[in-house]
Amino acid sequence: MILNDFFIFMKQELMLLFIIFLLLLIKVGKDRSNESLLYLINLLLLINVIAGFILPGEGSLFSDMFRTNPLIALEKNMLNIGTLIISMQSYSWLKSHKHLLEFYILMISTLLGMFYMISSGNLLMFYLGLELSSIPLAALVNFDLEKKASSEAAMKFILSSAFSSGLLLFGVSLIYGTTGSLAYAEITSHLSTDPLQIFAFVLFLAGFAFKISAVPFHFWTADVYEGAPVAITSYLSVISKGAVLFVFVSVLYTVFKPLADVWYGMLFVLSISTIIIGNLFAIRQDNFKRFLAFSSIAQVGFILVGISGSSSMGTAAVIYFVLIYIFSNLGAFGVVSIVSSLTGKERISDYKSFYKTNPFLSWILTIALFSLAGVPPAAGFFGKFFLLIAGAEKGNYLLISIAALNMIVSFYYYLRIVKSVFMEPNESPIESLTIPLISKVALYICLLGIVILGLWSVVYDYIFTLSPIF
């Protein structure tokens, strides 16, 4: 190993480490105002995003424990962008928070864990990354320190998380026992549809399914999303989920390729149940965060449809969708986050006549919801369309039809919110809010993403050229 390689390949991780250490140093130093700190941190995150795009290398380190390529670098950049947007949107919440620095240190640590997970070339590395990305998250969920709901959510999160990692680790050990290795490259050649290996795979899959909240491993989602601070809810639903999905796609398509028939069937079951359950629950939610939790469960179901195509388009369609999903979901969450931090209102019924008092936020929310629902020409439509096309390549029209039918159901509940916002009368609507500039910029970025990603085909083309063909 040449030292040079180390710096090039691990550039993005080193950047994060650098930021973490810098924040620790600031912590020991003299006190600064929260405002100036927030500007500094957002600036650092912005630099991090920009630096991430420079010179993506391709290669591996530590005897294939860690590897990277332009696609992996792109995935990490997407997560960087998402984190930056969330940070900007949380400005008004964090401004008055006592433990600002700890918040960022924990959040960036989880991001670091995700990066290692995405770059892993070995199950051990993968597991380390996964744990690094979940344990600090439990602390973050608890970050509304004075709220009981927040602590309850954290408790539920850490318990469920521990349970799922335990089973995942059990699966990993079974895989090790039956194949004799933990390195991806070697596992593949020893896999078959042996019952023990299928069982091991199911345990492994359940660990993923837990993280991306696929049904029936999703139960923690709603409670945790509801209790956690909005910033963390959006972080969980976008960044954490996105990272696991990236790993999921690549692991299924490469490491578990010999079990393709098995996981194809499992994804079929999981995607149908996930879409349907997610939608059914989303219909009747009144808490906005809970609503977004269930609607994001349904969105994951669509992603699973795309993955089950296991075609040349599968990887590209998933990554493209996640990218769009980052902007659309953060657009919606951003509005909820701002409203929640300034007024404390989190119910959908509070949003009646929202348009009269806050036209700007209403439009952002509407466009984001349209994109999530998949109404053309918002980007979300193209994302879903490609997922369906990728899924259709196996010719499974039943799955496609169910997915498409559920798209209609989802129109109903997204439209319902838009209707409340614009049309329903309300005696005490949310007052006219002054949005901090930095959060406004973040919302504009989301808006831009939603509009441009759909119409500007270069983005998809770029992802497609990077995606490996199986």
Place this chain on the structure above:
Amino acid sequence: MNSSLYISLIPLLPLVTFVLLGLFGRKYFNSISGIIATFSLGFSCLLSISIAYQYFFHSERVNGVLQQIIPVKFTWLQFSPGLSIDMGIVLDPLSAMMLVVITFISLMVHIFSLGYMKGEARFATYYAFLSLFTFSMLGLVMSTNIFQMYMFWELVGVSSFLLIGYYFEKPSAVAAAKKAFIVTRFADLGFLIGILILSFHAQTLDFQTLITRLTDPQSAQYLSITAGSLLGVSMLTWGLVLVFIGGAGKSAMFPLHIWLPDAMEGPTPVSALIHAATMVVAGVYLVARLFPIFVFDSAALTVVTYVGAFSALLAAIIACTQTDIKRVLAYSTMSQIGFMMFALGVSGHGGEEGLGYMASMFHLFTHAFFKSLLFLGAGAVIHLVHSNEMIDMGGLRKHMPITHITFLIACLAISGIPPFAGFFSKEEILTAAFHANKVVFFIALFTSGLTAFYMFRLYFSIFWRGEVHLHGEHHGEGTLSMKIPLIILGVLALIAGFVPFSQLITSDGIALETHVDLLFSLTPVAMAVIGILIAIRLYKTENNRSDGVASAFGGFYHASYKKFYVDEVYLFITKKIIFNFIGRPVAWFDKNIIDELMNQSAAITAAVSENIKGLQSGKVQGYAMYFFWGILGLSALFIYLFN
């Protein structure tokens, strides 16, 4: 033809207007935004007419066929080496005609709205939405490939949603807009799956290539799509039928028509634009676009035929029982579109066989003029009496002479009385149906009679029977800007039938010789006349119409009256049988069963959702248990399956 710039301007002008008015209209130039939009669209309309004229009469024909021109085309998204989504503009007889129809009707509506919508607080928003709608409709007909069309198709849906829901203070308008949006979404879902099936097998999204590949029995794509089958029906038929479902949703064909009557909640000029001439014919246009493939698949074409014929009849029967004048017009539109659909269904490809296709397009063309005229006329009436109900009208001919005359022309045109426009096109449709399918022909014949009846029922109820009591001050017939479109459209409803249509748009592009067969026309015209006569008898005067006549003719009249029992029979048939035994039940069925079915499916979804909420108990141990069962279930299932 170096016209790519001009032709691109046609859709771009409304788009620019939309952006301009949408962003700045309300703040800076609310009151003149109507003028801006009208001028911009006027220019667009002039361009369309001149381009269509150039194309039809001065472009080169190869073997007598007008060539398709694609002035603008670029690859927008490359899926895989073989499959790409293009964006482009196509100019062929079909799209050239649609361009003229859309821009022209839209222009008329723009002008009419200047007076009709005057004083609305959101005047600029209204024109912005109108422009957006026009843009998306133009984009739809100019699409070079099916995916591009789908996108504009959705955009048309969104913009019509905005227009129908324009009066968003009115809960009924909001509900109607939502209903229209959701019902057509269901249909669009069919369309999308249809596109996926067709493009998956044909490996292309381009209309031209799609048609070439799927109509060549030797091509690999054709073999692939006919080889696959589901439930005993080939994938080709599935694909086409699904695409047709999309069209049926937009065109309000049974049973996806339920949104149309409710959509009348929008401003009336909007109904003239959306529900008469443009959006509702999108489905017909779609089938016509893919017609060469439909011809190849008789099963799909049969579906088109019977859905069309049934919708035509059903809507005509329901129209007889409605008292809201806009609803009468809505059902009448549905009925006329049924005519266009089954005309396509009975058509073959090429030569005399293709008469139905030509007739359908001809009817689309003439219908656009007289139906938008009817809607605008109805708009003028509603503007005056502030009600949609027939009961609040009557004797209006004295108050609004221009509306009266133009409305009469439109009624004669839709009834198929020569020499008005509707006569020629309906004649061709009936001829085509007569040669291809006698059942459909008789349905159509009967429906024509009904059409004349309900249209004149409407006409007499508005303009003759009784005397309306207008409240103190009223603004007369409306502004000049409301009268001008009525006059122009009236003239066109009179003469549009003389356009040598069969020379211009036919199924295979070769000019077709058609002639009006006097003997054949006798029956449908007679049917229409009978329909009108019944309407005169029943609706021209309020009641006691026979009193004056009876006293003059004394016993003779009474004898003949009693002897022939003409009125009794008419009354019995229309009032008792049609109204009570057919019309009412059909209307009831429509309202309670079909509507209810849609409502129920929503209710069931909500109920299921309510019942499973117990799973989400909030207890972590419960969650862990489900988690565990999930793992065990999956393992057991797949270990069983794979060993």
